[in-house]
Structure formats: C-alpha cells, structure tokens
Amino acid sequence: AQTVTQSQPEMSVQEAETVTLSCTYDTSESDYYLFWYKQPPSRQMILVIRQEAYKQQNATENRFSVNFQKAAKSFSLKISDSQLGDAAMYFCAYRRGNYGGSQGNLIFGKGTKLSVKP
C-alpha cells in the first residue's frame, strides 16, 4: 500500500524568508501524481502545486516550487518570500495513475502546520 510521510508536524518561517516542507512517499508504482494542498484556518483545502511522476522537471507556481526526487521518493515544497497569508496546514498527497477503484484516490500525509512570523 502507498503511504505518505510528513516528518515535520510544525514549521515556522520569518516573513519574506524561504521555507521548505518535507514529504516522502512509498510506492511500487511508476505512474502517479503528487500534490501539495494548503488548508488555512478558513478550512478550505486549496491545491498549491501538482507534479506528474513522469515529468523530470520540477513544478513551479509563482513563489511555490517543488524538489521532486523520484529515486529517493521525496517531494518537498519550497515557499519563497513567505507571506502572512501562507500560514496554514500543508498536506502532501499521492495518487496512483489512471487505474480503477479507490486506489485512484488521494492519499494524504498527516500535515505540517506552517506559522509565518511578521
């Protein structure tokens, strides 16, 4: 079975600084997708960034980028120029490729709570 591990329950960063959140996963599949979701106090889960396993290039979305190390099964999220609005719970998630059944659904890590200090 696939598992997702986030080893940092809490992280803190100074406003305008850079922070990296860690995520590792375990799978025997070759076709899969990785996601970072953000859940602020408003409770809504928001997709931050997505990575296709078949793509070697790391995904980037404005101030958010990932370091995808497929061999190491590592998928870390880097937030540059941190802003107060980045404070939230961040969940790393895994999904198998195009297969049937519940194995196609999101498997979440336990989350990392990010605080941003002014």
Added chain:
Amino acid sequence: DTEVTQTPKHLVMGMTNKKSLKCEQHMGHRAMYWYKQKAKKPPELMFVYSYEKLSINESVPSRFSPECPNSSLLNLHLHALQPEDSALYLCASSQLPPWEQGRTEAFFGQGTRLTVV
C-alpha cells in the same frame, strides 16, 4: 466559478436527530466526494460519486447516507450519529473521476463543522 459550496457551515445535533449536509458545484464536474476530517488529522475519504452514481464507499457506517440528486448537488444524510462522529465534513469535486484522469484537481468546499451531543 471554481467554488464548491457547503451548507451549513456549523451543525450541532443530538444522537437521535436526523440532519443533512449539502454540497453544490456548478463547474460541470462529474465526480464528487465526501471526506471526514478530525482535528489535526488529514481528510479521510468516505464516498465517491462519479456520473451521479455511487462508485466508492470506504466502509462507512450506514448512519451516513449519501445522495446525489443531480450532477451539481451532493447530500450527506445523517441519522443516529455518535459523539465520535463529530468532525469537519468536507465535500470536493473534480472534472473527472481520478481513475479516468489521475492529474485531475479536486476542488474542496469549506466544510461543515459537525458536533454530535
């Protein structure tokens, strides 16, 4: 419009009550989901509807009964709940079911905070 709207935002119910949670999306998505999230935990999948048919039930107790009246609406009917069912219930939708398109993004609502007393 990229919104998934959930009502109510908060709900307190007794163990003998019957209540319903409502979820609505107008993005033309063909897959809709119910998740349960306990405090400081990740969301746990409960049900998946694809093309308005129940595709996945993750062994959820029968006191939770989902319903998909049309392609835009998803309900979760609650009956005879227990205090341990208190949680945040999140609804989500995606353009296609994940087994048809693995890269599909799930859009989440803000959830209903349920307290069972």
